[in-house]
Amino acid sequence: MGFAQDDRILSKAAYAEKIYLQFDRENYAAGSTMWFKALVANAVDHKPSERSGVLHVDLIGPEKQIINQKLVKIVDGSGNNHFEIPKKMPPGLYKIRAYTRWNRNFSNDFIFSKYFRIFPYQPKDDVGIQNINIVDREGEIFLEAMFNPKQLDSLQKRKILVGLDFNTAKKDSVEIKENDGFYKLSYKLEEKPDYVGIHMLTENGFTARKTVGLDESKVDLQILPxxxxxxxxxxxxxxxxxxxxxxxxxxxxGIILNKDxxxxxxxxxxxxxxxxxxxxxxxxxxxxxxxTNINLNTSEYPLPEVLExxxxxxxxxxxxxxxxxxxxxxxxxxxxxxxxxxxxxxxxxxxxxxxxxxxxxxxxxxxxxxxxxxxxxxxxxxxxxxxxxxxxxxSEPLSIEVNTNKNEYNSREKTNLNIQVKDSMGNAIDAEISVLAISQDPLGKEQKRRNSIIPYFYLTSELxxxxxxxxxxxxxxxxxxxxxxxxxxxxxxxxxxKYDTTGVSIDYQQEPVLAIDGKVNGAIFNQPKEGVELSFMALGDQPVIQTFETDNLGRFIFNIDFLNEETREIVIQSKKGGNKRNFEININDPEILPVDFENRLKIEKPDSIFSEIVNYEQRQQQRQFSYELAEGINQLDEVILEAYQMTEERQKTAELAGKPDVVINGKDIQDKEKDWSFGLYSVLMFNFPDDIRIQRDIEEPGGALQAKVMGGGGTTILMMDGMVVNNLNYPLIPNIPPSEVKSVEIIRFAKHFNRLYQQAYPFVSPMEIPPTGDVISIYTHGKKGIFGAQKPKGILRTTIKGYSPEKEFYQPNYENKERFESEEPDLRSVVYWEPQLKLENGEPAQVSYFNPDNAKEIMLVIEVITPNGQIGYREISYPVKQRDTSDISN
CATH class of the missing domain: 2.60.40.10 (Immunoglobulins)
Structure with missing residues (x-):
């Protein structure tokens, strides 16, 4: 598709889409849920986009690994979804990226990105890397650091590997041996970098990372005419x-000086x-x-050249x-x-x-x-x-009227809101709104600084x-x-x-609906085949069947906009002249969007508001934990694994990777097998989507199925009967008969992951190994079957991604008297979240929720977009009187 001719268009960036994600907060504790609303609008007039019905959202880790991905269905320019953040997620800096296929035509200018920090579920001591300094020895500069790997790895004995990542784009790795019980780095620098990332790897695969600024007094001064x-x-x-x-x-x-x-x-x-x-x-x-900086050292910065x-x-x-x-x-x-x-x-x-x-x-x-x-x-x-x-x-183009049924509330009392949006003439208008209620202390301070809907659409989206x-x-x-x-x-x-005059070429088409496309080639000469009859079946409890005939270039396309689930197994079969034919069927995969990450932002110096939020959240978690301990409430994984039988194979796995978080019994797998099932992965896909995602290898069109642990560390390796499986054998596993499987077990954030990864990928560089990962461990009755898988001709069995299911925001209901009088503390800092609420025919929206125990003041945040592209923002606060909680552990 090309661009329409219009003499007023000065930059083709005018045809782009603006993507905006509203989050419930700025930073997250491990174990929490990240809620977000998505808007996709025309860049010029902010009207809901008609080009894109699919939004791709990636959760990216600090080592540029994609930890999780969502496909969000966009209707009238709007959608919503969430990410679950596991309790075992390592603390640090992470990134969210969102894009439409159409917006990839405009470089990175209109791809949404946001950095945020994950902090530990409970307070955690900083271990492993300490005393990082720059030392000047007779004119030579050295980076020094002390390492204590035994705090992470009690079996550590002789040496560690240290990776260094400087802001100058230089990378290096050094091996450090123990000396009198100490591991000390002394690394000669050719120049003094602004910051360095340090990665420690123990002998048994434990890792620690830290990014620090090396010259905190340095000021970068830019002079821009x-x-x-x-x-x-x-x-x-x-x-x-x-x-x-x-x-x-x-x-x-500062001052500006001339040459005299x-x-x-x-x-x-x-x-x-x-x-x-x-x-x-x-x-x-x-x-x-x-x-002159804070240390009274002076620095000079040249101004641009003066032009005559x-x-x-x-x-x-x-x-x-x-x-x-x-x-x-x-x-x-x-x-x-x-x-x-x-x-x-x-x-x-x-x-x-x-x-x-x-x-x-x-x-x-x-x-x-x-x-x-x-x-x-x-x-x-x-x-x-x-x-x-x-x-x-x-003046603002919209006014947002928010009325509460009371001026002050008690904790656990219901708040009723009446919300209406009016134009500049005072007329009630149609709009879509999001409603967020948060604890004012401490999240309200963070909210006032964040990139909400007005600064985003008017300012930051264009710079x-x-x-x-x-x-x-x-x-x-x-x-x-x-x-x-x-x-x-x-x-x-x-x-x-962003609206400059740089050229734009259309390499990516619109994606108004979710679809898959591909090509059919002959089995012998590999030439495109025209007029091939394809039958498409999306398997499941309610199968969907479509047909298509390839064009003169052998191309086909199937609409899969009905897939409101993470993954679905499909079968495509080829015929010609009514007879089955052995054609080669391939599905096109979009070019993978490269991952970038601003390493400077990893520097560990969070501001006071962030520190206040972390301390607040961890105190609340400790109160909740104290209550559960007093009530005798066990942790979930203890209950799941109570009757776990430790066989010899399981013992080997436990020693290598740790105990499982989830155990799927082989009988459960066999009971869920359907007539159309064709192997282990097809059963896992449809029946255990919260734990395992089965997807096709996106690196290889029509490639093998891959298994990925949900809610884990981002990278999954496979073990079978206590042994690590070489990655070259992964394509043989999907077709294992379910009857041969004793159990499938999931180990999230496996221990010794470095060592496990090296066994699965023996030719990988040690410094390229992901910092965290997960294990799927399969146990079989007779260790048979994985070498019997054959890829049939003329038929493609694979999995495709559907829309990520939405999840309803949970809030307690205190209209139940027993629930209201419960001593279990209600410590929500995000009190209410409704991302997509329609206002139609001039009628106001009615919203209600219950206030928590721990908030003295609630902040309401309402963001608005109208069908004609007007946007609005409103925040109000109201006090909450806390109930007597002296009987609850502090």
Whole structure:
């Protein structure tokens, strides 16, 4: 599909989609659920997209491993889903990525991404890697660190392997031997890096990782001329951006000096590390900015070269008008300033040049709300200078009315809400809303800074790079917010604007519904086969049958939009002339989207609000644990494995990988076998989807089935009868007859995973082994059958991915008297979540939920999108009086 011709389109990025995910919170405890709502909208007008009905959402670990994937069904631009975070998930930095197939045409510009931290379910001591320092020895710089591997691995004896990952893109690994009970790293550095990631690997496969900043006093100062160039002989505005060692904005003060060391001007930054300096540079002069850091050390940063000839354009807010100044050294009697909005041309302003300048002002109400791009163009319509400007209309297009049935509530009392959305004329309108209720202390502080619906659609979705605490720019109680937005656009301005003029080629088609496509080739000459009759069957309790005849290139397509489940087994069979034929059937797989990860963000220095949330959540978990202990409530895995019979094979597995979390008895597998089942994996797929996902090898079209543990560490290896299976034999396992299986057992976050992985993949580099992973252990009666699997001709049996099932948010019901009087503590910090609530025909939405025990104040967050692309945001709070919980353990 191509683009429609429109002379107003300045950038093909105007055809992109904006993807927005709203989360219930910013960071998560291991063992919790991550809830999210997804919006897919046109980039230009924010109307719900009609191009895409499928959203791909990935949960990515710190070592760039995809831990879990969701296919979210998008209807009228909206959908929702969740990720379960296991209690065993290692703490650290993780990433969520969301994209449509269509948006892959626009590079990474419109692929949604968000980083967040997982913290331990209960407090955990930092072990393994300590005392990391940079040491200067007679002019040579060394990285030093101490390791205590025995805190992780009691059987550790002789040596450890240490991997180093520097911000300079350099990587290295060293072997360290024990010396008098110590393991010490002393690594010579050619230059001092900003940060380093350290990975320790013990002899028995235990790992520890830490990323630290090595120069916490270092400031990265960026000086960015307003429209790209410093022009001699005219007043220039400079954007100033000061970043700390983690890349976060930091307050700074400094001066600008000329080559004679005279102070020309001073500057300082705001709380986000951004500021503005004014300079009238002289031709051939050289300037530097000078900073003094917290250690009283000074650093100097050169300014860009001063140009004798060129052009710049400047924009300023003057009351309710926008003032524009174009300066040029070109011999011309007029200039043109083009205004555009999200890649669409608004209008051109042509004006006479006097003394090298053109000045004008325009009413701000004549422009839409959001980022306006002013471009100075030459007579050939080529841009010579550009400036981004945020236009604030002073009012919100929507009003969100939220009424509670009381002003104050008690814990465990029901809150009833009445919610209505109105336009600027006060008329009730149709809309879709999400309702989130959270404990104000401490999640409310985090909510005010986050990238909610308004800052995302108006600001961050249109700029490349990270915007720190975007929610604060839209706090109307902050009198400096417009000044700060202008400083942001000066420092993160037109060079990082997504609606530029870079070329876009259409390599990926729209995906309005979920479908699979592929090609049929001849069995002998491997040529595309036209007119082949294909019968498609999606197996299960309610099979679905379709037929298709291949085109002249041997292509076929089947609609699978009905698959509201993680995976489904399918069979495609070929015929021609009414007879079965041995054609080669292949399903196309989309190109795998590469994984990137910002290593600098791993640096372990969370802010005070994050630390407060972690401490709060862990205290609540400890209260819950104390209650369960007092009531004699056992942990789930203890109950499951109570009657576990430790055979010789199971003992071998336990020693290698640990005890299982889930045991599926062979009889249960055999009882669930259907007439159409064709092996172990086909039974597991349909009957145990919460524990095991069976999917086709995405690296190989039409490839073998693979098994993956759900809720685990991201990578799964297989064991059989106490022995690790070499990965080359994995394709032989799916067709094992269920009658031969004694049990299938799941070990999440297996111990000694490094060693197990090396046995399964014997040629892998030790530093490329995933840090965590899981084991599926299969036990058979006679160790038979795995070498009897044959891939039939003319028929393709495989598994395909369907939409990820949605899950209802749980909340207790205290209308039950026994439940209300229960001493079990209700410690929810996320109190209520309703991601997709429709407001239709002017009728308000009715919402109700029960308040928890631990919250003194509840914050309500309502996000809104309308069918015509208007967006809105509202938050209110109300107090909650806590019940007497003195009889509950603290």
């Amino acid at each position: 307003e429209s790209g160039n410093l022009l001699a002989g005219t007043i220039n505005f400079l954007g100033i951006k000061a970043l700390d060692f983690k890349g976060d904005g930091i307050y700074a003060e 060391r005279d102070t020309i001007t001073k500057f300082k930054t705001n709380k986000f590390g951004m500021g503005v300096a004014v300079l009238e540079p002289k031709n051939s002069e050289k300037y530097v900015a000078k900073l 000839k060129g052009s710049i354009v400047s924009a300023r807010r003057t009351g309710d008008r926008i003032s524009l100044i174009a300066s040029t050294t070109n011999k011309t009697d007029s200039v043109i300033i083009r205004s555009s909005f999200r890649g669409i041309k608004l209008f051109d302003i042509k004006g006479a040049v006097k003394d090298g300048q053109f000045n004008t002002s325009l009413p701000s109400k004549g422009f839409p709300q959001g980022i306006i791009c002013f471009t100075l163009i030459d007579e050939f319509e080529k841009p010579v200078a550009e400036r981004l400007y945020f236009n604030d209309t002073g 490349r790079g990270e915007v720190e605490h975007p929610g604060l720019y839209f706090n109307r109680d902050d009198i400096y917010r417009l000044r700060d937005i202008d400083a942001l656009l000066l420092t993160q301005g037109w060079r990082k604007y």
